[in-house]
Amino acid sequence: MADIFSIELKVRDYEVDLQGVVNNANYQHYLEHARHEYLQFIGLEFAKLTSEGIILVVKRIEIDYNSPLRSGDSFIVDCRTERISPLRFGFIQNIYRASDHKLVISAKVMGTAINRQGRPFLPPEIDKAF
Amino acid sequence: MADIFSIELKVRDYEVDLQGVVNNANYQHYLEHARHEYLQFIGLEFAKLTSEGIILVVKRIEIDYNSPLRSGDSFIVDCRTERISPLRFGFIQNIYRASDHKLVISAKVMGTAINRQGRPFLPPEIDKAF
């Protein structure tokens, strides 16, 4: 589908661990960066939201690891949104190796927005985005 | 229960992001480190296994984020194992803030062992461990 937001990145060698593949936690970095790029794309800047007291937080993440990335690989990280409940929103994300579009990981990330006191706080611009 | 393996660590400030809390992906680093320490505790060294062609891989991870860690916090990462299937093993892990034992995250990590060709390969020492 043409309407799924995605970014292309390339493995950096410091992200590769002693097994010769990208370390598991780094995929979470890739996913976060794609989400923040998506938010910027729709007009919401993560750092600006934070400074305004709109704290976007991840409440749960599920990642299925299919096939690893290695040194030299380019890859695509996509990002779709879905509304889970009045206060919860979700991101459905996949990472594919660029050379052959092989699935690397698939993930589901669920989050909410809180204020500086930790209370649920979903301002209209966030509400509209999901 | 006294028989759950755990390690205590302290937040390093570079792990804290612009929201002032430990970045989500870093908890996965803490979990991995506790698993590798657990493996060493029962006589299995991750790097040695890797060099012998026994590749331990994570197939799925689920993390529930309850409460964030901040600069200065010490925390406990625990690690219990369970056998999921003949070829799959699991780790049940929690992170608690040391000062008040408040739950930070709870996680379920499922893995398997493969050889260098990517085939399932569960040698006796791994089989026995779970």
Place this chain on the structure above:
Amino acid sequence: MADIFSIELKVRDYEVDLQGVVNNANYQHYLEHARHEYLQFIGLEFAKLTSEGIILVVKRIEIDYNSPLRSGDSFIVDCRTERISPLRFGFIQNIYRASDHKLVISAKVMGTAINRQGRPFLPPEIDKAF
């Protein structure tokens, strides 16, 4: 000398890269963590200083790499201070492998303090510390 501040840490496997040794940039993480622990030891908390508008910044770093750390290694990071100029302070830091006290890296880190507008700003508690 007994009066040099130091901390002991252990290599985490995600810090080891495809060469099988701790990635160069991670030593800078170890050095920073030891500096912040030193500051806390003398009563200065990095995060609290930051929130009060006292921004400690590194202006120059020099690192000599002698011998790498590997998976499983414990190591000692020490931290001495020296005053370089009215507005500049320095940290002399070494990392040693714990098992045999072999020198891993030696570093010189020069810094200053600025306010939120980026102007030099060395309040008495920082001035006194160096």
Place this chain on the structure above:
Amino acid sequence: MADIFSIELKVRDYEVDLQGVVNNANYQHYLEHARHEYLQFIGLEFAKLTSEGIILVVKRIEIDYNSPLRSGDSFIVDCRTERISPLRFGFIQNIYRASDHKLVISAKVMGTAINRQGRPFLPPEIDKAF
């Protein structure tokens, strides 16, 4: 000059620390990635060299920090080489903010090549590159 190799990257929010700027150690990651991209550009793949027993190691790094990068910033990392001695080679690297070409850091990275036994080993393809 048109003949300086460079790459353009964008700050990822997990690279930004509690001071709201890219953490010092991450610039070293950017520099390393640019060096490896440069090596690939001239036909030398870091991971392949490593697997062939040609271990490129950094012996000394000097970084001057001029101005920080923040969330949302794109930046350019360049990479020039110079021969220091028969067994030592150097990289002169700068990072500039893309929006206004403001200097972020300047660095000098000195390295050598060793074999798996840790002996100096500068094969012709490395020798020729510097």
